[in-house]
Every structure is written in structure tokens, then in C-alpha cells.
Amino acid sequence: MLRSLRTTAPDRQVLRVYVAGRGCCRVQYGLALDGAADETDTVAEREGISVAVDPASLPFVEGATVDYVETDEGTGFVVRNPSFEGGGCSCGH
Numbered sequence: 001m002l003r004s005l006r007t008t009a010p011d012r013q014v015l016r017v018y019v020a021g022r023g024c025c026r027v028q029y030g031l032a033l034d035g036a037a038d039e040t041d042t043v044a045e046r047e048g049i050s051v052a053v054d055p056a057s058l059p060f061v062e063g064a065t066v067d068y069v070e071t072d073e074g075t076g077f078v079v080r081n082p083s084f085e086g087g088g089c090s091c092g093h
């Protein structure tokens with residue numbers, strides 16, 4: 001559950017999760033390390049990691065999980081949100 005915090009520890013970065021784009025069927029997420037959360041961000045801490053989400057992205061991030069995956073195609077982070085999983089889209093995005 002995300003909760004609003006005004007500051008993070010000054011010596012810690014936050015993982016920023018944001019909406020990088022939207023198609024007709026799904027949301028594209030971006031991840032970045034940021035020096036600090038903005039005062040308008042919603043921040044959650046899980047297992048020692050602070051995650052910051054800006055107000056515009058928050059409705060699209062709620063209910064999402066961020067996982068680190070290793071597959072034959074590659075390794076990296078994947079954001080999954082069952083609320084915005086597309087199906088039946090024919091636009092190709």
C-alpha cells in the first residue's frame with residue numbers, strides 16, 4: 001500500500017515508478033533512480049527500498065507490482081498491473 005511521505009533520508013535514493021506512455025490497451029511504465037522524492041509524491045517503503053510515484057502516475061501505478069526477472073530473453077525489472085493489462089487490442093502497441 002502506498003502512503004504519502006514528505007521526505008526520505010537524505011543519503012538514500014528512491015526508485016521512481018512513472019507512466020512513460022499509454023496506448024489504447026496498456027500503460028508503459030518507466031523506472032529511474034532519483035535523488036529524493038518530491039513533496040507531492042506518494043512514497044512507499046518495502047524491504048528497505050523507497051518507491052516514489054508522482055500524482056499523475058499514481059492512478060496507473062496503484063495495484064502494480066515491480067519484479068526483477070531473469071528469462072532467456074533478458075534480465076530486468078517488470079511492472080505488472082492487472083488493472084491495465086490489455087487484451088483484444090489490434091493497434092500493435
